[in-house]
Amino acid sequence: MWFKAIENLSELNEMTEISVGDNHLVLSNHEGEVRCFENRCPHEDFQLSLGCIQNGRIKCSLHGFSFDLETGESSEEGVDPLRLFRIKIEEQVIYVEINPDQ
Numbered sequence: 001m002w003f004k005a006i007e008n009l010s011e012l013n014e015m016t017e018i019s020v021g022d023n024h025l026v027l028s029n030h031e032g033e034v035r036c037f038e039n040r041c042p043h044e045d046f047q048l049s050l051g052c053i054q055n056g057r058i059k060c061s062l063h064g065f066s067f068d069l070e071t072g073e074s075s076e077e078g079v080d081p082l083r084l085f086r087i088k089i090e091e092q093v094i095y096v097e098i099n100p101d102q
């Protein structure tokens with residue numbers, strides 16, 4: 001199911017925290033690539049919006065692990081992948097897809 005996340009693409013910062021229902025997410029806009037991921041590090045639940053994006057990965061500021069923004073893959077073995085969410089942009093509005101079983 002698609003939810004409106006941001007009214008206008010121009011409101012997007014490098015990392016913008018959003019809430020959709022009970023989901024706390026981050027919309028990132030890095031070098032023109034817009035991504036959406038859960039604002040919770042799979043390692044120890046730290047806020048990923050406090051980290052930074054480098055080479056297509058979000059780096060957690062607590063222990064420095066990073067996660068691929070295309071696949072969710074962790075830099076560390078044994079750490080769960082990051083939950084990613086599909087987005088679509090229509091006439092500058094950003095929508096995020098959230099499925100009830102997610």
Ligand code: FES
Nearest residue numbers: 041043044060063
């Ligand atoms: S809490 Fe994110 S790397 Fe440890």
